[in-house]
Amino acid sequence: MIKNIAFGAFLLISGFISAQMTAMSGAEAxxxxxxxxxxxxxxxxxxxxFTQTKKMDFLDKNIVTYGKMSLKSPNMLSWKYTKPYQYSIVFKDSKIFINDQGKKSSVDAKSKTFEKINKLIVGSSNGKMFSDPEFTVTYFKNGNFNVAKFIPKSAQLLKYIKQIELHFPKNQSTVSQVNMTEASGDTTNIVFKNTKINAAIAASEFNL
Known part of the structure; x- marks a missing residue:
């Protein structure tokens, strides 16, 4: 469960790449x-x-969940799933805190795959994800989006993630959608809406 949530969180951000998607030139990128x-x-x-849609080969129907994401610079990130179940995961102080419908736990995030994913999500809010040494980044565009595609470099991360795509609406600098393909072939799509930038966030959002 924690892998799916953490990768989905990464996963911390809205349509799929169309057939008209083309690579950016060096100058455009x-x-x-x-x-x-x-x-x-x-x-x-x-x-x-956010609305998260997960497609798994062994299930006939997609798994659709809803919730709220909160991010506070430099490294605090909260994902709270509210429907159809309650599940929260918070990245804070180099740890992952989890509340699974009242059952709380924590995991040391240092030097672990979750920590790398968390860095990429946080990096999407400050542009630093483009220089993350854990990924090779290529850039694409179509009529609606600019897309940054991240391919893991390490064998460890490739065991879980095949690629991650961050979608930026044209003329917008924040991520509106994340598409992730896991090594198994399962996919996760996260669409963000009602985004608020630099609004006050209560400290309780990062507590479980």
Whole structure:
């Protein structure tokens, strides 16, 4: 369960890549990275409702869950699933805190796969994800989105994740969608809406 939630969290951000998706030129990619990195420097907090859809080969129906994501710079991240079940996961102080319908636990995140995923999610709010040494990044575009595709470099991470795509609406510097493909072939899609930037976030959002 923790792997699915953590990867889904990564997973911490809205349509799939269409057939018209094309690779950015070197100049376009550089301009895109510079713009996002510059504009997201001003983000201190980020809140958003999300819908997560997980497709697994052995299930006939997709698993759809709803919740709220809260991020506070530099490294606090909360995912609270509210429907159809209650499940919370918080990244804070180099640890992962979990509340599974009242059952609480914690995991040391240092030097673990979860810590790398958490860094990438937090990095999406400040542009630092583009320089994460754990991933090879390529850039694409279509009529609606700019897309950064992340491929893990390490064999350890490739055991879990095949690739992650972060979607940025044109003329927007925050992620509106995350598409992730796991090594197993299962996919997770997270769509964000009602996003608030630099609004006050209660400390309780990062407590379980």
């Amino acid at each position: 550089k301009a895109f990275v510079t713009k996002v990195s510059s504009e997201t420097q001003e983000i201190k907090t980020l809140q958003s409702d």
